[in-house]
Amino acid sequence: MEDRPFSDNSFQQFxxxxxxxxxxxxxxxxxxxxxxxxxxxxxxxxxxxVPIKGIGKLSAFTSIFVGPPxxxxxxxxxxxxxxxxxxxxxEGPKVDARIEGIDANKPELIKIxxxxxxxxxxxxxxxxxKTYLAFKPE
Amino acid sequence: xxxRHKLARGVAxxxxxxxxxxxxxxxxxxxxxxxxxxxxxxxxxxxxxPKDIEALYIGNFTNDFFVHQAHWGPILSDLIGHTPKPATRxxxxxxxxxxSFREGVFAIASGFYDxxxxxxxxxxxxxxxxxxxxxxxxxxxSYERExxxxxxxxxxxxxxxxxxxxxANREHLMNVTIKSHNNAPLNPRAQYNMTIREIMNAKIEKxxxxxxxxxxxxxxxxxxSDPVANPVVAWPMHLFDCCPISDGASCMLxxxxxxxxxxxxKPLYVAGIGxxxxxxxxxxxxxxxxxxxxYAAKEAYEMSGLKxxxxxxxxxxxxxxxxxxxxxxxxGFFKPGEGYKAVAEGHTRLDGSKPINTSGGLKCKGHPVxxxxxxxxxxxxKQLRGEAGARQIPNKNLRVGATQNLGGTxxxxxxxxxxxx
Ligand SMILES: [Zn+2]
Numbered sequence: 440m441e442d443r444p445f446s447d448n449s450f451q452q453f454x455x456x457x458x459x460x461x462x463x464x465x466x467x468x469x470x471x472x473x474x475x476x477x478x479x480x481x482x483x484x485x486x487x488x489v490p491i492k493g494i495g496k497l498s499a500f501t502s503i504f505v506g507p508p509x510x511x512x513x514x515x516x517x518x519x520x521x522x523x524x525x526x527x528x529x530e531g532p533k534v535d536a537r538i539e540g541i542d543a544n545k546p547e548l549i550k551i552x553x554x555x556x557x558x559x560x561x562x563x564x565x566x567x568x569k570t571y572l573a574f575k576p577e
Numbered sequence: 578x579x580x581r582h583k584l585a586r587g588v589a590x591x592x593x594x595x596x597x598x599x600x601x602x603x604x605x606x607x608x609x610x611x612x613x614x615x616x617x618x619x620x621x622x623x624x625x626x627p628k629d630i631e632a633l634y635i636g637n638f639t640n641d642f643f644v645h646q647a648h649w650g651p652i653l654s655d656l657i658g659h660t661p662k663p664a665t666r667x668x669x670x671x672x673x674x675x676x677s678f679r680e681g682v683f684a685i686a687s688g689f690y691d692x693x694x695x696x697x698x699x700x701x702x703x704x705x706x707x708x709x710x711x712x713x714x715x716x717x718x719s720y721e722r723e724x725x726x727x728x729x730x731x732x733x734x735x736x737x738x739x740x741x742x743x744x745a746n747r748e749h750l751m752n753v754t755i756k757s758h759n760n761a762p763l764n765p766r767a768q769y770n771m772t773i774r775e776i777m778n779a780k781i782e783k784x785x786x787x788x789x790x791x792x793x794x795x796x797x798x799x800x801x802s803d804p805v806a807n808p809v810v811a812w813p814m815h816l817f818d819c820c821p822i823s824d825g826a827s828c829m830l831x832x833x834x835x836x837x838x839x840x841x842x843k844p845l846y847v848a849g850i851g852x853x854x855x856x857x858x859x860x861x862x863x864x865x866x867x868x869x870x871x872y873a874a875k876e877a878y879e880m881s882g883l884k885x886x887x888x889x890x891x892x893x894x895x896x897x898x899x900x901x902x903x904x905x906x907x908x909g910f911f912k913p914g915e916g917y918k919a920v921a922e923g924h925t926r927l928d929g930s931k932p933i934n935t936s937g938g939l940k941c942k943g944h945p946v947x948x949x950x951x952x953x954x955x956x957x958x959k960q961l962r963g964e965a966g967a968r969q970i971p972n973k974n975l976r977v978g979a980t981q982n983l984g985g986t987x988x989x990x991x992x993x994x995x996x997x998x
Contacts, residue, residue, distance in 0.1 A: 447719065472859075473720060499741075499864045501733030502812035503725060507711045510725050517808075523725040525734060525858050533859045535724035546812035551741040571723060 441488040445476040454570045457559045459491040461532065472532040492529055493557030495574065500524035500538060502546035513562060520544060526555055526574050540575035582880045584686035587834030589844040590995065592621040593951075593958040598825035598943030599768045600702040606640060609826035609945070610653050610698050617694075617828050620958075622841035625830070627657060631690040633664040634681045636674030636697030637947040638984075642712040644700050653698070670716035670984030671896065673697055674827060675852075675950030675991040681831045682847050691836060696828030697952070699945035709822050713946070716985035718857040729811035729819055731858060731986045732897035736813050738864035739899060743914035747813050750898040751801045752920045754817045754940065757895065760927055761937030763968035768823055768943030773797040780806065818898040823943030827951040829958070843962050848883060848977065849994035851876030855987040865914075869990035870907040870981060877979070877992040878909070885909030887977055888994065890932040890960060890970055892953035894983035895939050901925075904981050905933055908992060928971055935960060935968050953980040954993060961997045 443449040445462045450473045453460040462474030465485040469478060472491055477484050503510070504520045515521045522538035539558060541549060555574035563569055594617025596609045618627070633654050641647040650664030667676035674697025681695035701709055713728050714721075721731060740746060754773065761767045762775075771779070777800040784791045794800040801807045807815045830840070837844035853872030855861065862868050878884060885908065893908070895901035902916040910931050911919045919925060925933035936942045936956040939949060957978040959965040979994045 499734040499738040499858070501726070501730040501737065501814070502809070503727055503730045503733075504808070504812075505706075505710070505727070505729070505810050506725065507714055507722075507727055508707055509711075511707065515725075520812075521725055523721075523730055523734070525738075525864060535720045535726065535857070535859045537725050546809075549737075551737060 443488070445474040445486050447473060450474055454559060454572055457570070459493045459557050459572065461489050461491050461530070462486040463489045470530055470532055472528060472534055494577070495526040495528040495555055497538070497549070497551055497553040497555055498525045498527045498533060499551065500549055502543045522546070522549070524574065534572065537571055537573040538575070539573045582876055584682065584847070586686055586688060588682045588685045588831055588847045589834050589837035590829050590847070590954070590958060591832050591837055591840035591844050592617045592625070592830035593828070593955045594618070594620060595766055595827045595952055595955045596825045597766045598823045598945055598948070598952070600822065601824045602702055604824070605644070606649065606698045606700045606826065607652065607656050609700070609824055609948070610656060610696070610828070613696060613826040613828045614657055617830060621830060622843065623839065625840055627659070629692050630659060630694045631662060632684055632693045633659055633662070634667060634677035634684070634693065634695045635664065636667045636669070636677040636950060638668060638670050638673045638699060639712055639715060640698070640700055640947070642715065643709070644703055649698060669989035671894065671944070671946040672950055672982040672984030672989045672991055673947040674952070675980070675982035675993065676989070678829065678951055678954060678993065679850055679852060679991065682850055685831055685833050691833045693831050694828055695831060695951060696826060697947040697950060698826040699947035700824050701822045701945060702824050706822065716988065718986070720859055721857055721986060727811055728986070729814040729897060732899050733811040733814040734858065735864055735903065736899040739903065740813070742865050743917065745902070745917040748798060749902070749917040749921060750813070750818055751798050753895065753898040753901045754801065755797050756920065756926055757934055757938040757940040760935050760968055761941030763966070764937050764942060767937040767941050768821055769937070769941045773800060773817070814897055814899070820896050820939040820944040823945040825943060825945035825948045825952070827948040827955055829951055829954060843997070845958060845961055845995045846998055847993070848996040849877035849881030849992070851880070851992045853990050855990065857986060861987070866903055866907050867983065867987040867990055869987055870904060870983065870992070873990045873992040874908045874981070877994050881994050883977065883994060888979045889972060889975055889977050890935065891979045891981060892934055892936060892938070892956050893981040894949070895934055896944060896983065898940070900983065901933065901938065904983070905931070908979065908981050927968060932970050935965065935970060950980070950982040950991065953982060954995065957995050961995060
């Protein structure tokens with residue numbers, strides 16, 4: 440049994456370990472990804488960690504040609520766009536994630552509903568090191 | 578059962594002012610606010626003494642980030658000689674001054690004050706475009722930023738979901754842009770004052786003058802489909818789908834209904850106000866509407882006893898073209914999935930059945946974020962009083978108008994209904 444707090448921090452720690460985890464309300468069984476410490480559906484804090492399979496399909500996406508400074512730092516620019524998307528997980532909830540393995544220069548060819556699987560992007564060095572959730576075609 | 582919301586006493590708008598939105602590298606928030614304040618003073622038909630203002634509510638999103646100065650309440654209070662009376666800053670991202678308006682309404686409705694000034698200000702032009710993008714993204718949620726979403730990116734993603742669900746496409750977004758640009762030249766306070774056709778023709782003339790090969794555009798949509806003339810920012814949002822970076826301020830004088838006629842014979846009355854809060858993309862009910870706008874609209878309609886068909890025109894938060902289509906559905910003007918068709922059929926034009934963003938909208942009028950909510954209400958003020966000049970809605974019996982303001986990625990949404998009696 441996992442006893443980490445149901446927090447953004449724990450969610451990030453799991454991502455660093457290449458695990459996608461959600462929290463489930465022990466009372467009403469509602470599943471939350473990222474985890475919530477409190478079930479807004481039935482108003483209680485009795486939660487449990489649930490591993491998420493990391494299988495889903497694309498609900499919405501954008502191909503970003505003008506990125507914020509932290510993405511520009513990773514090497515993205517007008518000539519090297521990247522894709523961000525919303526993925527509906529097999530378990531039901533949706534997550535925001537980067538999309539890899541699809542040509543960001545041809546967004547007109549990307550289809551809503553494309554099946555995707557989770558992957559983990561390790562970026563930065565030392566104290567800056569961080570893992571980002573991404574999805575790629577199965 | 579939720580009780581029906583109502584004000585304990587009526588509130589009227591008796592003055593409104595706005596600075597000309599734009600990019601002003603050598604002016605600051607105080608300059609913008611004085612311009613709006615002076616404009617408001619001259620708009621009060623029977624005059625008033627600024628010393629009578631009992632409280633000030635100021636919307637500002639993030640001058641803290643843009644110009645490293647927070648705490649704008651007392652600064653603007655001092656500027657207009659209002660100290661030591663209270664000044665309060667409201668923050669709801671791009672809906673910050675819709676919240677100041679609402680707080681002002683509550684302050685009067687409670688009976689505590691009779692005369693308050695509400696408004697907003699933002700100074701965005703002192704930073705690079707990348708920095709402004711980063712600053713605005715502070716109003717999104719952390720999961721969206723981790724995924725690399727920008728503001729145009731979030732609305733781009735909503736557009737892909739909307740396209741998929743309802744069969745719309747980029748051409749439908751262009752209809753919004755072309756319509757806003759057709760209204761803008763009629764608004765002397767707008768940041769941009771050219772139609773898309775005029776922009777297109779100017780570019781053709783420029784090419785000819787330089788002896789370069791002339792692009793073969795013959796229609797506005799050909800121009801907007803050209804990736805050089807209209808580059809992609811965050812697919813499917815292109816440059817002409819996005820509102821600009823702007824500086825500016827806006828303000829309104831609110832008074833208790835029973836003293837409104839001391840200020841003007843043409844007051845406007847607050848018929849309905851609503852505000853909602855929303856979740857991020859991943860947790861939202863849907864990617865094709867804003868739950869916070871729907872909630873705000875429900876509140877505003879319930880309070881006013883009015884229905885969408887009673888609202889004759891509106892200013893909605895077109896930070897991106899797709900947003901305008903979603904908002905006109907969320908406030909009930911058109912059914913879900915029908916908004917883009919209504920725009921295509923011309924219903925939202927100045928001479929249409931439901932004119933939308935007669936000011937030119939955020940797209941052309943400009944979007945100094947903290948000033949936008951009251952800036953939208955300023956357009957309602959102008960139209961309902963018959964003072965909108967060349968962009969006056971042709972309907973001779975204009976009586977009720979509304980605004981819808983959105984902050985962040987739908988986290989804060991408001992609807993406000995004003996009427997003439
Ligand atoms: Zn529960």
